[in-house]
Amino acid sequence: MEMITINCPYCGGQVTRNRYDYFANCPYCGREIAFDEIKEEAELDLYRDRIVELQHNNSAFEQNRRQEEESRQKLRRWIKRRNIAFTVMTLMHGLGFAIVGGVQDEDSDLMVIGVTLLMAAWGTLIASVILLPLAYPSYNYLTGENRPVNRFSLFLKLTVTAIALCTLSLLVGFIVLAILGLI
Numbered sequence: 289m290e291m292i293t294i295n296c297p298y299c300g301g302q303v304t305r306n307r308y309d310y311f312a313n314c315p316y317c318g319r320e321i322a323f324d325e326i327k328e329e330a331e332l333d334l335y336r337d338r339i340v341e342l343q344h345n346n347s348a349f350e351q352n353r354r355q356e357e358e359s360r361q362k363l364r365r366w367i368k369r370r371n372i373a374f375t376v377m378t379l380m381h382g383l384g385f386a387i388v389g390g391v392q393d394e395d396s397d398l399m400v401i402g403v404t405l406l407m408a409a410w411g412t413l414i415a416s417v418i419l420l421p422l423a424y425p426s427y428n429y430l431t432g433e434n435r436p437v438n439r440f441s442l443f444l445k446l447t448v449t450a451i452a453l454c455t456l457s458l459l460v461g462f463i464v465l466a467i468l469g470l471i
Contacts, residue, residue: 296321359434362425369423370446373416374453381409382457389461390470413454417446 293304301316305323312321384405391398421442426434465471 294323355434359425366420366423366425370416370420373412373420374450377409377412377416377450378453378457380405380412381454382461384409385458385461386464389465390468409454413450417443417450420446 291304291306293302295301296303296314296317296319298319298321299314299317301314303312303314303321305312310323312323313319314321384402384407387398387402388406391402393399421439424437424439424442426437462471
């Protein structure tokens with residue numbers, strides 16, 4: 289006969305039983321112990337612990353998912369603001385150049401409007417390349433991580449992009465003027 293020693297679930301005393309017995313009496317408190325119930329209770333406790341662990345993991349997962357979605361939304365808003373600023377700047381620059389290049393009389397009101405549009409375009413360019421890097425969220429679409437961004441590098445990229453857009457709008461304005469026969 290193989291004997292097993294366990295602790296009584298009621299008083300904590302040691303109870304020795306035959307491996308194949310389903311019941312025993314505790315020598316300390318006298319209560320009858322059903323060993324299958326102890327086994328089932330232990331398994332139930334394990335299941336409860338696992339459920340709590342899974343609920344905790346699910347909660348952490350949901351929190352991370354919400355934070356990631358908020359970060360994505362911030363980046364989308366930043367991209368929208370950047371696109372709007374660069375589109376407005378490009379349009380003002382191209383239109384301003386077309387007006388200035390197409391006006392023959394330097395004292396006309398159209399010349400003033402054209403120069404004002406050009407100045408506003410360059411003001412938008414300067415404000416955009418200074419303010420946009422400061423407002424850039426640290427979320428990266430590709431890696432899905434939030435980490436610090438090199439703002440100087442972003443400043444340089446935005447500056448090069450803005451100047452390239454102004455150059456492109458200048459070229460388009462020049463082509464429009466050439467087509468209209470104004471230059």
